[in-house]
Amino acid sequence: MNELTFTLLRLAYLGLLWIFVLAVINVLRRDLYGTKITARRQRPVPAEAPASSRSARSTTTTPRRVLVVTEGPLKGTTLPLGNVSVVVGRAPDCALVVEDDYASSRHARIYPHQGGWYVEDLGSTNGTFVDGERLEGPQPLSLGTSVQIGQSVVELRK
Numbered sequence: 409m410n411e412l413t414f415t416l417l418r419l420a421y422l423g424l425l426w427i428f429v430l431a432v433i434n435v436l437r438r439d440l441y442g443t444k445i446t447a448r449r450q451r452p453v454p455a456e457a458p459a460s461s462r463s464a465r466s467t468t469t470t471p472r473r474v475l476v477v478t479e480g481p482l483k484g485t486t487l488p489l490g491n492v493s494v495v496v497g498r499a500p501d502c503a504l505v506v507e508d509d510y511a512s513s514r515h516a517r518i519y520p521h522q523g524g525w526y527v528e529d530l531g532s533t534n535g536t537f538v539d540g541e542r543l544e545g546p547q548p549l550s551l552g553t554s555v556q557i558g559q560s561v562v563e564l565r566k
Contacts, residue, residue, distance in 0.1 A: 409531050473525060473564055475518065480560030482509055489564075493519030495530070504562070510534050511558030518549065518564070523565055525549040534535075534558065 475487040476495060487494065487504055496501040497515040506515075512532035519526055528546040529536040536543040537556040549555070549564045 444456070471566060475504065476563050476565050477504075478554065478561050478563050480558070482560060489520075489525070491520055493517050496562070497530075497532075506557035506558060506560045508560055511560070516543075517556050518554070518555070518562075521546075527555055532557075 416449070430439050474488045475489055476484040477483055482504075485504075495514055495517050496502060496504045496506060496511075497513050498506060498511050499509065499513040502514065512534070515532045517528050517530055517535045519528075525548070526546045527536065527538060527543065528547050529543045538547055538549075539554055540556075551563060551564055551566060553565075555562050
């Protein structure tokens with residue numbers, strides 16, 4: 409093997425080592441600083457409608473509820489619930505983003521169904537717990553029921 413080939417092999421090896429070092433630094437940076445969370449514009453919570461317009465509403469609508477974080481880094485956060493499902497997890501596209509190593513990217517879903525609210529685990533690694541019991545399938549949520557997602561606990565409230 410001539411000297412030029414040997415020098416090129418050493419340079420290629422050195423380049424691969426630098427690529428490896430940069431990849432390790434990138435992984436460490438993501439672990440230290442976490443997922444970038446973008447601020448969302450807060451929508452005002454609509455005021456309660458007068459009694460005359462309430463009676464005109466359909467009886468199949470889901471009553472207004474809020475999701476309140478009672479434990480964890482986001483303690484005190486409230487999320488008004490509409491008639492759409494809420495996904496909780498670490499991914500930036502979730503409705504409630506929890507910065508928690510014990511939560512999955514898309515951990516759990518809270519959704520309206522037949523006039524009530526239900527919670528289901530979305531195949532998370534560490535599981536979702538309702539009042540301390542591991543969730544096995546979709547389960548109805550009543551007011552004040554605690555749902556543990558990672559180290560955060562959320563409750564459904566009026």
